[in-house]
Amino acid sequence: MATTFLSCGPFLRQHSHFSKFFFSSSKDAADASSTSSLPKSTTTSYTRRWYNPSSRRQLNEEGVQILRHWIEADQPSASEEKFSVVSYNILAERNTWKHRGLYPNVPSPYLKWNHRKRVICEELLMWNPDIICLQEVDKYFDVSEIMEKAGYVGSYTRRTGDAIDGCAIFWKADKFRLIDEESIKFKMFNLRDNVAQLSVLEMFKANSRRLLIGNIHVLYNPSRGDVKLGQIRYLLSRAEILSKKWSNLPFVLAGDFNSTPESAIYKFLSSSELNFMSYDRRELSGQSGCHPAKVLGVKKEVCTPFFCLGSQTKGLWTEEEVKVATGSADCKVVTNPFRLTSSYATIKGPTTTRGSTDEPLATSYHSKFLGTVDYI
Numbered sequence: 001m002a003t004t005f006l007s008c009g010p011f012l013r014q015h016s017h018f019s020k021f022f023f024s025s026s027k028d029a030a031d032a033s034s035t036s037s038l039p040k041s042t043t044t045s046y047t048r049r050w051y052n053p054s055s056r057r058q059l060n061e062e063g064v065q066i067l068r069h070w071i072e073a074d075q076p077s078a079s080e081e082k083f084s085v086v087s088y089n090i091l092a093e094r095n096t097w098k099h100r101g102l103y104p105n106v107p108s109p110y111l112k113w114n115h116r117k118r119v120i121c122e123e124l125l126m127w128n129p130d131i132i133c134l135q136e137v138d139k140y141f142d143v144s145e146i147m148e149k150a151g152y153v154g155s156y157t158r159r160t161g162d163a164i165d166g167c168a169i170f171w172k173a174d175k176f177r178l179i180d181e182e183s184i185k186f187k188m189f190n191l192r193d194n195v196a197q198l199s200v201l202e203m204f205k206a207n208s209r210r211l212l213i214g215n216i217h218v219l220y221n222p223s224r225g226d227v228k229l230g231q232i233r234y235l236l237s238r239a240e241i242l243s244k245k246w247s248n249l250p251f252v253l254a255g256d257f258n259s260t261p262e263s264a265i266y267k268f269l270s271s272s273e274l275n276f277m278s279y280d281r282r283e284l285s286g287q288s289g290c291h292p293a294k295v296l297g298v299k300k301e302v303c304t305p306f307f308c309l310g311s312q313t314k315g316l317w318t319e320e321e322v323k324v325a326t327g328s329a330d331c332k333v334v335t336n337p338f339r340l341t342s343s344y345a346t347i348k349g350p351t352t353t354r355g356s357t358d359e360p361l362a363t364s365y366h367s368k369f370l371g372t373v374d375y376i
Contacts (some may be wrong), residue, residue, distance in 0.1 A: 008082060013275035022036075062323075065129060081209055083175070086129040087254035087376050089217070089364075090120050092136040092165035102366040121146045131171045131201070133254040133376075135217040138165035150199070150343065157183040161193035167215045169199050176201040180246065186231050192219050196235045198242050200249065212243050216255035218265075225284020226321040228258065228265055231275060233326065233334050240337040251338055254376040258366075261345075261357040261372055269375070270342060273335045276325060281317055290371035343376045 042231065093113045096103075100111075109115060121143065124132060132152070137143060140156045147154060153173045157167035171178070180200035187193050191227075196216035202207045216235055219227050243249045259265035263286030268274035276284070289295075323329040345358040355361055363374040 004196045027264060057092050081203065081205075083130040083203075084127070085131045085133070085213075085252055085376060086124060086127055087122070087133040087135075087215075087374065089121070089256040090117075090133040090137060092138040094138055094164060095136060099344060102368060104367055107367055113142075117142055117146075125150050130175055130178070131252075132169065133169045133213070134170075135215070135256045136165045137168045140166070140168055142298060143168070144170075147337060153178070154184075155181060155197065155199060157185070157195045157197050158330065160185050160187040163193055166195055167197050167217055169213060169215050171199075171213075172200055174204070177201060177282055180242065184238060186236060187233065189230070189327075190305050191230045191234065194231055195230070196255070198235075198239055200242060200246055210246055210249055212218075212239060212246070212249040212251045214239055214251065214253040214255070216253070216257070218256065218258045220258050222258075222285055222287035224283040225265065225276075225279070225281045226325040228285055229268065229274075229325040229334060232265065232269065232325070236338060238335055241357050252376065253340065255339075256374050258285060258287065258373050260290060261355055261359040262286050266357070268336060269340050271336065272339070273333050275333050277317060277322075281321060281325075286371075287369070287371070290369050292365070292367065292370040295370045298324040298353060342352070 050126070050186070092234070093116075096111050096113075096116075103111065117139065122214055124147075133148075134143070137156065140154075140158075144154050147170050149340040150174055152170040154168055155178070156166060156168045158164065166232065179200060179202050182198040184196040186195065194217055196214065199212060199213045199215075201211055214235060216231070221227070222326070239253070243251055257265065257269070264274060264276065264279045264284045268276075282288075295310055317325075319329045326332075326334050342357075342359060344360055349358075353361055359372050359375075361372065362370050363372045364370075
């Protein structure tokens with residue numbers, strides 16, 4: 001979990017399986033790209049007792065106090081336009097048991113929905129965010145009932161096909177009103193059953209400032225970089241249209257991108273374009289090197305002649321895959337209309353917790369994966 005303060009002048013992107021960030025409006029869009037732009041800013045870190053609204057969870061099962069090392073982010077000056085954003089992949093109830101083997105060290109009672117529903121909502125409400133973006137939501141009405149009692153209004157987009165989970169956005173009813181939205185179902189464009197959301201919110205105060213919120217859960221399949229790229233590319237194109245419709249709104253994009261910070265997908269998000277043909281489509285997301293044993297250095301990968309040949313040969317792009325990624329079989333470069341900056345990467349942290357791109361070392365951890373795939 002991380003907390004940061006940024007200005008909402010430009011278009012922001014960041015990470016999370018749980019993330020919270022604060023934004024305030026700015027006259028200069030460049031101010032939002034880094035907390036270092038704030039005058040007299042300092043970044044401090046310290047250890048304090050882990051706060052949780054449920055006093056029963058202050059101790060672990062052995063009675064040992066739980067401590068977390070917190071990083072304090074820079075705080076902008078007080079402003080009526082300041083707002084906070086949280087993004088969280090809450091793990092769909094159906095996926096919890098369908099992939100039970102991913103969580104061998106978690107006792108079953110802690111995986112049951114009634115327990116997880118309570119602690120997830122406790123966590124969300126503890127941070128008191130203004131806007132919440134959730135992925136893998138298959139019990140929307142359970143969550144929305146709790147959030148509505150806490151003063152939130154929400155919207156939900158369910159995945160197509162057999163999957164029953166989807167994406168949800170909640171916002172404080174006394175701070176924002178919804179003035180426009182778009183539900184994106186990628187199945188309509190031959191981009192699998194994943195979904196995304198775009199919501200235009202208007203503040204009740206501060207001269208009716210507006211902003212565009214995006215929420216996406218990108219395809220998991222590590223070898224289908226073409227589909228991942230296609231989903232993100234299409235979402236950005238729709239966001240550009242919606243932003244221009246409302247006079248070039250600032251854009252905050254959150255979600256589970258199923259792509260690591262060292263990947264070509266991340267490079268595309270944080271730059272203006274990507275020449276994807278120079279990459280192996282099977283490695284576009286960077287997920288293949290994130291097995292916990294490999295990341296932690298306790299297991300070396302055995303390289304058979306077949307594996308070596310495959311890893312040294314670029315995955316050839318077929319005409320259909322190019323079309324999936326770009327929308328056109330003749331296109332070799334995809335463009336990003338937004339100048340996106342990772343919120344976590346702008347916050348200074350110890351080298352022991354950050355990767356080469358200044359993103360956290362991990363936002364997702366189970367028996368087959370340890371790495372960062374979530375961003376704002």
